[in-house]
Amino acid sequence: MKSAVLAFSNLAVHENMIKIQPRHLINLKNVGFNLLSTRNLHYVQGQSPEPKIREYFYYIDHEGMLFLDDARMKNFTSCFKEKAFLKFFFSRLRLNKTQRYLSDFPYISLCGRERNFIRCDDTPLVFTEQLKKTDGGEEVLGYAHAGPVLTLPFEPHKLYMDPKNGRVYHPATPQVGGIGLVRSKLAIELSQHFEFPAGDASPTHFKWHGERLKLENDWVTGTQRFPMSEECQ
Incomplete structure (x- = not known):
């Protein structure tokens, strides 16, 4: 465990990505470039609010990429890509009850004495790819751009298209609220299999491997999401 914590720390405080300095941020709810909130937020990356405790702050976008929250540029070149780090980080991700x-x-x-706080555009767990069947014959969805390192069983009959924003969701682990966004590229691929009744904005069936599956969306009711994007609320 000690070596794992050290590996996590080394990745999290890479000198080219984190500078220990105060940040006075504006809390944005991102819809394009519109400013929706001007409440000030103050933190210091790597701050120590109590002895032997360090705190870091991260952001996950709607494509499932992980960034330092205060990174000026948030794109593929600046996101975290190391699969070992992503597995370590996301396997410990849960609702903040601190x-x-x-x-x-x-x-x-949470990682030992490190607290890694996270906010996101929509959901913290974003499904990024559909993977081939595992050795056990199970189809899975990969998330967080970690390939086969981070996956959950694919439940096609539980795909849910939100009629308000058009985004597609899939069940996730209870620790993160029970729901995960399907990134746009994968959602477009899967949406080809949706069946829409005439005049209805929401699909009722999903055609998969020759079967016509009735969509079951009751599971969405008991989930939790805390998106920054107003269109997702």
Whole structure:
């Protein structure tokens, strides 16, 4: 465990990605470039609010890419890509129940003496690819751009298209709220198999491997999401 913690720390505080300095941020709910909130948020990457405790702050976009929250440029070149780090980080991701930064960072990934606070455009777990069947014959969805390292069983009959924003969701682990966004590229591929009744904005069936599956969306009711994007609320 100690070596794992050290590996996590080395990745998290890479000198080219984190500078220990105060950040006075504006809490944005991103819809294009519109400013929706001007409530100030203050933190210091790597701050130590109590002895032997360090705190870091991250952001996950709607494509499932993980960034330092205060990174000026958020694109593929600046996101975290190391699969070992992603597995370590996301396997510990859960709802924030620490009461620290709860209104701004509703998720957390705990690693020993490190608290990694997380906020996201929509959901912290974003399904990024559909993978081939595993040795056990099970189809899976990969998330967080980690390939086969991070997966959940694919439940095609539980795909849900939100009629308000058109985004597609799939069940996720209870620790992160029970729901995960399907990234746009994968959602477009899967949407070809949806069956829409005339005049209805929401699909009722999903055609998969020659079967016509009735969509079951009751599971969405008991899920939790804390998106920054207003269109997802």
